[in-house]
Each structure stands twice: as C-alpha cells, then as structure tokens.
Amino acid sequence: MLKGQKRWGLFFFLAPVVLWLFVMIVLPHIDLLIMSFRIENDEGQQIWSLKNYLNFFEEPIYWLTFARTAIYSILVTFLTFVIALPVAFYITKVVKPKYQGFLLVLLLLPFWVSELVRVYGWMILLRESGVINHFLLKAGLLKQPIEMLYRDSTMILGLVYTSMLFMVVPIISVLDSLDNSLIEAAYDLGANMWTILFKIIIPHATPGIVSGSIVVFMLTLGNYLTPNLMGGKNSLWFTEQIYNQFIASFNWNQGSAFGFLLLVLSSIVVWLGLKLTRQNLKKVVQ
Amino acid sequence: MQIDLAVKDISKTFDDFMAVDNVSFEVADGSFFSILGPSGCGKTTLLRMIAGLTEPTAGTIEIRGKSMLGIPPNKRPVNLIFQHLALFPMMNVGENIAFGLKRRGDSKAVINEKVATILERVDLIGFGDKKVDQLSGGQKQRVAIARCLVLEPAVLLLDEPLGALDLKLREQMKVELKKLQAKVGTTFVYITHDQSEALVMSDHVAVMNQGVFEQIDTPQNLYNSPDTPFVAQFVGDNNTWSGRIRQCDQKTAEIETTDGRVFRTQIRQQLQPGDEVDLFLRPEAMLIQPDAGLANLNRFEVIVKDLLFDGANSRLLAHPLDADTELLIALPQTHQYDYIQKNDKIEIGWDEQSGICFLRKENQD
Missing domain, CATH: 2.40.50.140 (Nucleic acid-binding proteins)
Structure with a gap:
C-alpha cells in the first residue's frame, strides 16, 4: 500500500518534467531526425535519402565552417578558462571574505541585461566610429579610424565575454573547497607558483573546470547572436548555416541534418574532454 | 653546541592587534623544543613566521646562522607539518613524499631510493602506492612527517599535529614522535596547547601567553619552579x-x-x-x-x-x-x-x- 503510494507520488512529481522533456525536446528532435533523412524529389514528394548528409561532406564550405566552428569553440573555451581561473582564485583565496559576495555580484551584473544588449554595447565600443576609435584618434595613436568589428578576434572576444560567468562560477565553487594549507604546504616543500598551479590547484579544480568547460563549449558552439553580430558575414559560424537552411533556403531537411551534425559534434567533443581529463559526467555534474 | 634556530626580538602586529610581542629564543641542534600556550596566544603566528608563510613586523630569524628575512618559504631549510597535515589528496603516498624532492630536481633513482628509505623509517613499508584517504589517522601523521623529513630540513616545525587524533592514538603518537626525533636527530619545534604533549616530548619548553614568552625551561623546571603565576596555573x-x-x-x-x-x-x-x-x-x-x-x-x-x-x-x-x-x-x-x-x-x-x-x-x- 505504502509502496504504491510512494510510486504514485514519484510519478506525480516527475510527470511535469518528463512531459516537458518529451513534448518540447524529444518529440521535435525525432521529427527533425526523420526530416534530416528525407529529401524532396522532382515531383515534390518527400522520399528517404542520405543526400542531406552527403551534401555536407561534398560541399567544402559546409564542413570547413563546421570545423572552424568546432576549433574556435574549443579555443573560446580554453581562453575563457585561462581568464576565469585567476579571477576565481582571486575571489576565493586572495580577497577578504567580506568582499567576495560583492565581487561575485560584479561578475553577475552584466548578465542582468540580455546578451543582445551586451553585444550591442561591444559594437558601440568597437565599431569604426565607436568609442575606442574616438579616443585612440584623440590621443594621436591612430591617424585614421580602424574597423575593429567583424574580425575573428573580435568575435572570440565577444564569445569569451559572454561565457565568462559559466566558467567562473563552477571554478569558484571547487576552489572554495580547496584547503589553503595545501597551497602553503606545497610552497613550504619547495614548490614555486607554477608548480602549485599545475600540481595542486588545477588537479583539485578539475571537476569544476570540466563542468564549466562543457557548459561554455556547448553555449559557444550553439551561439548564434554573438558570431552573427560581432563577426558579421565573415564569422562563418555553423549555426548561421543552419539558420540559412531553415529560414533563407527554406530547406528544413538540410537544416535538420546540419543540426544533428552539430549535436553529434558537441557530444563527441564533450566525451573526448571527459576521457582526456579522466573525469566522469556524474562527478562533473555534481 | 650548534644553534639551529635563533629568533631575536620578533614581533607581529595585525592591524592594531599584537599577535607576537618581542619574542627571542634559541634552539640547539638536534633538540626538541616546544612552544606551549593557550589558543590565540600567537604560537601559530610565530611558527608561520619561522616557516616564512607570514612576514614578521620586526625582528630577525636565523637558521644555522643565516638570516631568513625576505627568503620565501620554498627557499628556506625548514619544513612545516600543518595542523590538519595538508597531505595532497590528488597524489598517492609515494608522490606526496616525493613532492619536495622533485621540486629540488633530484633524479628519479635518487627520489625512489629516498622515498623507500623514509617509508621504512616511519614504518610504512609498501605504502607508496596507497591513496591518502586509505590511511588511518596515525598513518597520515607519519606520511606528513616523512614528507618533510625526506628533505632533511635544518628545523622541522610542527603545528599541533596530534590535535585531530583521538586520545589513545595521541598518547601513542606522543611517544612515537619523541622516539622518531631521537632517531633522526632533526631539530623539532613543536607547538601545542596540550601541556602533556609538551612536557613528555620536549627538551625545552617555552610557555607563551598573549604574544610573549613567560618562561623557557626544561619540563621539570617549568613544573617545579614556574617563573610566573601564568606558568604555575597553565602547566599542571x-x-x-x-x-x-x-x-x-x-x-x-x-x-x-x-x-x-x-x-x-x-x-x-x-x-x-x-x-x-x-x-x-x-x-x-x-x-x-x-x-x-x-x-x-x-x-x-x-x-x-x-x-x-x-x-x-x-x-x-x-x-x-x-x-x-x-x-x-x-x-x-x-x-x-x-x-x-x-x-x-x-x-x-x-x-x-x-x-x-x-x-x-x-x-x-
């Protein structure tokens, strides 16, 4: 009797989640998966085919964009990590505890406005007639304004900026649990700053680093707004190819195929990352 | 007798709080020196200054005749055993002990030999591949000591390392630590708030209260003829x-x-x-x-x-x-x-x- 009640209770509370997952995520994906294996023949009928996937491999622009997106996403993840680690270390270990909360709020503050507004903020700063150019000209460092937008470096800057918080927060939470005396003990035993970083801090922080990296990598890979606005037409981000197929070419079948390729890519990279760092998903998600 | 550690007129002020107030003492080569005091008396600060983890406000520290001012902890010939031992959980026992040797740039063969020797000395033969969390409290204790002793420091500093152990084990480790010190002959500077630890193990004990040394003497003299009312009340x-x-x-x-x-x-x-x-x-x-x-x-x-x-x-x-x-x-x-x-x-x-x-x-x- 009690057991039955328990099961019913579990079902009751899980139902919304399961329903939501099924209706909003699983069903559309099944539909997309089916769509990606179908094309329209000359008579306008939908038939089964691998053509959509073949197109991807036959047309260099597609797979080059794909590879470029993957490599840049990994680069963005790495850069975000390189910037986030010292920030997190500073907040957890260097500043006085009473300022920690304040600094965290400072980190969070930019995320209270939407990504769109933040990206436009960067554009105001970086464009040819923008704030930075204006001051560089005034200071006499530049003879004529340069266009800082629509470059790969600018796009990466934007992506790193957008991802920062998602890396800093998990690293802060793991560094919080790092006993200061471990750092002092290593220092006392003759280690220098770099050894402490690589032998003590990073090994301890690995679960947080990996979980932050997964989030940042996935967000970056699937980002549409920032590459599009800050990288412009040159950005060649794979999400734009998907967008083009769905909206511009109205070729939903091709678009679904691209979407699934991106999903496979992110799954493989995350799996590789976990294998390389010898972490498992269960530990990282905790 | 050679003086291993000489501390002269050392002081440390935090904002307006005087943690250590003009303390001087000398520790002879190979002796077991304890600093005994209630918690908050400044003994940990004093120890951290000797290790180099805290900068003194005034005064000098000399180890084997060389001034240690401005020398970072990784360059000092002293090692500190932390209150909670601070063994590295990301490494096994062998790697923990080899950590300092590797930093010094010893060759692999030398490191392996030294690690094996020190493991034998602390009665942990064959523990090199064990993980830190597989060890009992007393074994962790000995690994922490081995990790420092393997570097052959001029002075070994111990910050209440027995505090976390249960009573029975603490009694046992007290005797063991004393025996180990006699065996290796390294100078020990031990801080504790437990008078029995200090009295049992030490050649000399300094009783510290509110940042100053009340008396430095042998355990017998501290007990039998205390210099100040504080010592009389605190010891025994x-x-x-x-x-x-x-x-x-x-x-x-x-x-x-x-x-x-x-x-x-x-x-x-x-x-x-x-x-x-x-x-x-x-x-x-x-x-x-x-x-x-x-x-x-x-x-x-x-x-x-x-x-x-x-x-x-x-x-x-x-x-x-x-x-x-x-x-x-x-x-x-x-x-x-x-x-x-x-x-x-x-x-x-x-x-x-x-x-x-x-x-x-x-x-x-």
Missing part, C-alpha cells in the same frame, strides 16, 4: 590561595590567607610584609594524614566532598573545615587510602618547600 593543576605576607625573610614567608589560615612557604622573590600574594600548591604536594613526626608541614583539616577516580590520576575534591575553597588533592592508588569516604574529615599537610608564591598581579608594575 594547582590549588590557589590569595593572601597577605605576615612576616618574611630571604627564603621563607608566613602568609595569612583570605580564609584565615596561616601557612609557611618558601619564596623565591623579594617580598615585604603586607604584600598581597597568590600561593599555588600542586595536588600531589598535599599529603593525606601525614605522619605526626614530620616537621615543617603546614597542617589543616578538610572535609572530603567527592572522590574523583581517574586511575593513576585520581583526586580528592575537598574543602577546609571552615571555608568553601575547593581543593584538589592527589589520591595515590596504593590501597592505603581506600578507607576515605565522602564527607570524611581528614588531615592534610604540605611541606613548606612545595609552595609556590607570587606577588599578586595587580600590585606589580
């Missing part, structure tokens, strides 16, 4: 009377206590009749039902309030006939005093040589 148990000097000469004084008793006691301080004094007396200095023939005894009668049985450390809790001062009296477990019951009236006597008398704190300066 004591019964305390307040009183006034009635008359005195160079060596002895007659004291009238606030509860109206008159005692004769030795004094080691220049005192005048009329001075307010505190009189300290060890529980074991009080003899139960002393032989009538013994001379020079201060005798009085007490009522037994309770018997505090604690094996070899058993006590009687008593109070004098006409006062409610609480007295602790050592009760030897020789069956000689088995007849004593609660509420019995017994005679107590103490030799005038065992009294410890100090001028009252408020009247000083």
Whole structure:
C-alpha cells in the first residue's frame, strides 16, 4: 500500500518534467531526425535519402565552417578558462571574505541585461566610429579610424565575454573547497607558483573546470547572436548555416541534418574532454 | 653546541592587534623544543613566521646562522607539518613524499631510493602506492612527517599535529614522535596547547601567553619552579590561595590567607610584609594524614566532598573545615587510602618547600 503510494507520488512529481522533456525536446528532435533523412524529389514528394548528409561532406564550405566552428569553440573555451581561473582564485583565496559576495555580484551584473544588449554595447565600443576609435584618434595613436568589428578576434572576444560567468562560477565553487594549507604546504616543500598551479590547484579544480568547460563549449558552439553580430558575414559560424537552411533556403531537411551534425559534434567533443581529463559526467555534474 | 634556530626580538602586529610581542629564543641542534600556550596566544603566528608563510613586523630569524628575512618559504631549510597535515589528496603516498624532492630536481633513482628509505623509517613499508584517504589517522601523521623529513630540513616545525587524533592514538603518537626525533636527530619545534604533549616530548619548553614568552625551561623546571603565576596555573593543576605576607625573610614567608589560615612557604622573590600574594600548591604536594613526626608541614583539616577516580590520576575534591575553597588533592592508588569516604574529615599537610608564591598581579608594575 505504502509502496504504491510512494510510486504514485514519484510519478506525480516527475510527470511535469518528463512531459516537458518529451513534448518540447524529444518529440521535435525525432521529427527533425526523420526530416534530416528525407529529401524532396522532382515531383515534390518527400522520399528517404542520405543526400542531406552527403551534401555536407561534398560541399567544402559546409564542413570547413563546421570545423572552424568546432576549433574556435574549443579555443573560446580554453581562453575563457585561462581568464576565469585567476579571477576565481582571486575571489576565493586572495580577497577578504567580506568582499567576495560583492565581487561575485560584479561578475553577475552584466548578465542582468540580455546578451543582445551586451553585444550591442561591444559594437558601440568597437565599431569604426565607436568609442575606442574616438579616443585612440584623440590621443594621436591612430591617424585614421580602424574597423575593429567583424574580425575573428573580435568575435572570440565577444564569445569569451559572454561565457565568462559559466566558467567562473563552477571554478569558484571547487576552489572554495580547496584547503589553503595545501597551497602553503606545497610552497613550504619547495614548490614555486607554477608548480602549485599545475600540481595542486588545477588537479583539485578539475571537476569544476570540466563542468564549466562543457557548459561554455556547448553555449559557444550553439551561439548564434554573438558570431552573427560581432563577426558579421565573415564569422562563418555553423549555426548561421543552419539558420540559412531553415529560414533563407527554406530547406528544413538540410537544416535538420546540419543540426544533428552539430549535436553529434558537441557530444563527441564533450566525451573526448571527459576521457582526456579522466573525469566522469556524474562527478562533473555534481 | 650548534644553534639551529635563533629568533631575536620578533614581533607581529595585525592591524592594531599584537599577535607576537618581542619574542627571542634559541634552539640547539638536534633538540626538541616546544612552544606551549593557550589558543590565540600567537604560537601559530610565530611558527608561520619561522616557516616564512607570514612576514614578521620586526625582528630577525636565523637558521644555522643565516638570516631568513625576505627568503620565501620554498627557499628556506625548514619544513612545516600543518595542523590538519595538508597531505595532497590528488597524489598517492609515494608522490606526496616525493613532492619536495622533485621540486629540488633530484633524479628519479635518487627520489625512489629516498622515498623507500623514509617509508621504512616511519614504518610504512609498501605504502607508496596507497591513496591518502586509505590511511588511518596515525598513518597520515607519519606520511606528513616523512614528507618533510625526506628533505632533511635544518628545523622541522610542527603545528599541533596530534590535535585531530583521538586520545589513545595521541598518547601513542606522543611517544612515537619523541622516539622518531631521537632517531633522526632533526631539530623539532613543536607547538601545542596540550601541556602533556609538551612536557613528555620536549627538551625545552617555552610557555607563551598573549604574544610573549613567560618562561623557557626544561619540563621539570617549568613544573617545579614556574617563573610566573601564568606558568604555575597553565602547566599542571594547582590549588590557589590569595593572601597577605605576615612576616618574611630571604627564603621563607608566613602568609595569612583570605580564609584565615596561616601557612609557611618558601619564596623565591623579594617580598615585604603586607604584600598581597597568590600561593599555588600542586595536588600531589598535599599529603593525606601525614605522619605526626614530620616537621615543617603546614597542617589543616578538610572535609572530603567527592572522590574523583581517574586511575593513576585520581583526586580528592575537598574543602577546609571552615571555608568553601575547593581543593584538589592527589589520591595515590596504593590501597592505603581506600578507607576515605565522602564527607570524611581528614588531615592534610604540605611541606613548606612545595609552595609556590607570587606577588599578586595587580600590585606589580
């Protein structure tokens, strides 16, 4: 009797989640998966085919964009990590505890406005007639304004900026649990700053680093707004190819195929990352 | 004798709080030196200054004749064993011990040999591949010691490393640590708030209170002839009377206590009749039902309030006939005093040589 009640209770509370997952995520994906294996023949009928996937491999622009997106996403993840680690270390270990909360709020503050507004903020700063150019000209460092937008470096800057918080927060939470005396003990035993970083801090922080990296990598890979606005037409981000197929070419079948390729890519990279760092998903998600 | 560690006039101020106030001491090569004090007395700060983890505000630290000022901890010939040991959980036992050797750039063969040797010395043969969390408390302790000793430091600093262990293991480690120190011959500087740890293990003990050293002496002298009231109260148990000097000469004084008793006691301080004094007396200095023939005894009668049985450390809790001062009296477990019951009236006597008398704190300066 009690057991039955328990099961019913579990079902009751899980139902919304399961329903939501099924209706909003699983069903559309099944539909997309089916769509990606179908094309329209000359008579306008939908038939089964691998053509959509073949197109991807036959047309260099597609797979080059794909590879470029993957490599840049990994680069963005790495850069975000390189910037986030010292920030997190500073907040957890260097500043006085009473300022920690304040600094965290400072980190969070930019995320209270939407990504769109933040990206436009960067554009105001970086464009040819923008704030930075204006001051560089005034200071006499530049003879004529340069266009800082629509470059790969600018796009990466934007992506790193957008991802920062998602890396800093998990690293802060793991560094919080790092006993200061471990750092002092290593220092006392003759280690220098770099050894402490690589032998003590990073090994301890690995679960947080990996979980932050997964989030940042996935967000970056699937980002549409920032590459599009800050990288412009040159950005060649794979999400734009998907967008083009769905909206511009109205070729939903091709678009679904691209979407699934991106999903496979992110799954493989995350799996590789976990294998390389010898972490498992269960530990990282905790 | 060579001096391994010389600390001169060292001070440390945090904002407006004086943690360590003008402390000086020397530790001879191969000796076991303890700093004993209540928590918050500045002993950890002092140790961290020797290790280099905290910069002193003033004063100098010399190790084997070389000044350590401005030298970072990774370049100092001292190693610190932390209160919670700070073993690296991301490494196994062997890697933990090899950590310092690797930083020094020793070759792999040398490292392996040294690690094996030190593991043998701390009785952990074959533990090299174990993970840190597989070890028991006592084993972790020995790994932490091995990790430092393998570097052959001039001075090994220990920050209450036995604090986290349970009582039985602590007693055992106390003896083991002392034996290990004698075996390796490294100079140990040990800080603790546990007087028994300090007394059992050390050659010399410094008693620290509120940032200053009250007394540096051998454990025996600390116990038998404390220099200050703080040392008398902190090291070992004591019964305390307040009183006034009635008359005195160079060596002895007659004291009238606030509860109206008159005692004769030795004094080691220049005192005048009329001075307010505190009189300290060890529980074991009080003899139960002393032989009538013994001379020079201060005798009085007490009522037994309770018997505090604690094996070899058993006590009687008593109070004098006409006062409610609480007295602790050592009760030897020789069956000689088995007849004593609660509420019995017994005679107590103490030799005038065992009294410890100090001028009252408020009247000083």
